[in-house]
Amino acid sequence: MATFTTAGSDFLLNGQPIQIISGAIHYFRVIPQQWRDRLLKLKACGFNAVETYVAWNVHEPKEGQFRFDGGADLVKFIETAAELELHVIVRPSPYICAEWEFGGLPSWLLKDRNMKLRCYYQPFLDKVDAYFDALLPRLKPLLCTNGGPIIAMQIENEYGSFGNDKQYLNYIRQGMIDRGMDVLLFTSDGPEDHMLQGGMVDGVLATVNFGSRPEEAFAKLKEYQPNGPVMCMEYWNGWFDHWSEEHHVRGWDDVADVLDRILRAGASVNFYMFFGGTNFGFYNGANFFDKHEPTITSYDYNALLTEWGDLTDKYHAMQEIIGKYAKLPDIPLPAPSPKGNYGRIAMTERAALFDSLDRLSTPVHRAHTETMEALDQDYGFILYSTQLSGPRPLSKLTLQEVRDRALVFVDGVYRGVIERNSHDLLLEPKAHDIAFEVPEGGVRLDILVENMGRINYGWKMDDPKGITEGVRFERQFLYDWTIRSLPMEDLTGLVFEPHSSDRAAEAEAPGGPAFHRATFRVDEPMDTFVQMEGWTKGVVYVNGFNLGRYWEVGPQKALYLPGPLLRQGENEIVVFELHGTKDAAVTLQDFPDLG
Structure with missing residues (x-):
């Protein structure tokens, strides 16, 4: 005591x-x-x-x-x-x-x-x-x-x-x-x-x-x-x-x-x-x-x-x-942890997000867009889907208070990103806005929103995630939504297909957000760094452990992978990529890259 x-x-x-x-x-x-x-x-x-x-x-x-x-x-x-x-x-x-x-x-x-x-x-x-x-x-x-x-x-x-x-x-x-x-x-x-x-x-x-x-x-x-x-x-x-x-x-x-x-x-x-x-x-x-x-x-x-x-x-x-103010202990310092250079790992399998939805989530139906929190979801992504009737002239799509970054797909075709920081609520589209025409038969609208982190300091901490106020096409609010929570905590149910042998074609037409998987062998588990050069934005999992996010904007270009997360023998890496990659491979290198 x-x-x-x-x-x-x-x-x-x-x-x-x-x-x-x-x-x-x-x-x-x-x-x-x-x-x-x-x-x-x-x-x-x-x-x-x-x-x-x-x-x-x-x-x-x-x-x-x-x-x-x-x-x-x-x-x-x-x-x-x-x-x-x-x-x-x-x-x-x-x-x-x-x-x-x-x-x-x-x-x-x-x-x-x-x-x-x-x-x-x-x-x-x-x-x-x-x-x-x-x-x-x-x-x-x-x-x-x-x-x-x-x-x-x-x-x-x-x-x-x-x-x-x-x-x-x-x-x-x-x-x-x-x-x-x-x-x-x-x-x-x-x-x-x-x-x-x-x-x-x-x-x-x-x-x-x-x-x-x-x-x-x-x-x-x-x-x-x-x-x-x-x-x-x-x-x-x-x-x-x-x-x-x-x-x-x-x-x-x-x-x-x-x-x-x-x-x-x-x-x-x-x-x-x-x-x-x-x-x-x-x-x-x-x-x-x-x-x-x-x-x-x-x-x-x-x-x-x-x-x-x-x-x-x-x-x-x-x-x-x-040492000028206190007696230093006589402790031998541990040697730096050895770093593993495990080389280039090519992704051999792929699972498209839109083909995997039923394995990752159960849809709910709501009249209006709901936040993640309203659906008991903490982190990850959330997908909002609806039908938009036509015909309609070229009009701007507006997400009121999107938190934080949304990928927009019209009839399955990627149309661009709407980001919290740059998206305004005015009717007239600007160069970076998403606008499209709707043909007579209508279109399917899918909006995949990423929660990029709730605010941790200051006066804006009340920071619910998803589309927090609603979606407009021109000035009309859209209703009747199918919503899927995608917390991305458990990926074990995914079904992977072999990667295309035509790497160039796959890089040109990535087909929307997808999971890329590979296995690799380790003789001696050591700390290493997952270099993400060539990838755009997403999340990396090793042996089911979420290492965190990567993003080509930097400064960080490689994710730290602690040695104890690796197994002697076979290991699994899964990359969830939102946009596509020039080369579906990562490098496990023995040095960091924090920019």
Whole structure:
């Protein structure tokens, strides 16, 4: 049993002053077989604590259905940290941001179109209470007050960037206390007046998040909290990438200088991130400031460890700075994981999406377009189909509030893409709009919509997916829809046909969205990277595991494939390609390509 408290400007562990030097590792962004490796490298660098968010949508994927096993085994992750004698900071607030899908909130909250998020709204609080009832009893034995490694917990995350509902914040605080969370509780916010005013809670330690100018940040915190210890709960030492942006890099020298100033001031720090990891599956989030910007699959973050767990120059530079203020442990560093170059793998089989619909989904019929959430769907794709009578002159097709990217087919022929960011609701078609004539017999209209990630930060978080308002042809709304949810979680029922031997012809006429499959042999499973050069946009699965999305717009050109996901012997790779490929093959190479 231990105590972690504050006195004056100090943190006290069992009554003795301690400077917390922590690093963020999100258990949900790395496969469990690699948890110990990443934590060991954290300790060897001189860190004395690890911090993790807790992603609600990982643990309650469907309302009332909780999971805490496999990659969601939070207890195992914390126990692994304890075995390495690391302190643990846990952030189990309902909302986490983290560039994670919907900021960690479960998408099913949006089925209730009256739902109000992150405020004192009883239906939302009821959902949080049910989640806390499942989560917090699992953490209670791991608290330092019960002999475990958890020294502190966060009640909400950067709340002052979102709202100012103190009744809500106090409700979350009291909910943790009532469930036995008797460790130090804290908030974290940006070092600005409105953020601290909105996010601080009486009786709860306030911390600040920043990437530079620590003296200014701590001075602002001291204005609001003159008597507590100062801590940077998120020291942003790198940054994340959106699709079609440049890959972000921040030099180690600048990062080391700021760290030196933080520690010299006697402050505590948590690196965001120490190790970034990967947005596997459909769990990438998105930002919205002037447009919807989905985060890429890699969450490398230009952190101290690479996405694949190797040490960087930044790692060694931080270790040197930490060594000025704390005794470095005598731990031999693990060697970099071996990387596999398994070469070019030609896709040998193909299954067209439109030929596979009955194996992937059950259709429902609705008068109007429904959102994914209304149909109890979380992620993936959704297909809307209807008949349009004719004859009609050339007119524009309008999707009102499409979330986020739609492929349009008329009588099975691909007509183009409608994207959330560039689609306007005016009647007159512009060059990038989709317009067509309808012959006397009418046409079939199919619209395949991709959910590219719910917004994880800011004022636009109410972000249901699909076609959220309706479809118009010219000014007329279209009704009588057949809708298919395509979460793409289980592809085992697909029936593949041999790929055409005429590769050139197939590349010229890909025939719409399709699954491409191949098997390949591995003698020794190692980390590798799936190079997607020549493909347009889609998703990659290896041995049934969803590695995440690829997109030719970059910056990321290759997906990280952890070695433990491979099997000695035969392996399967499936690529779901939306548009077509110049060459139906991938390369498993031994180096990354983050742009």
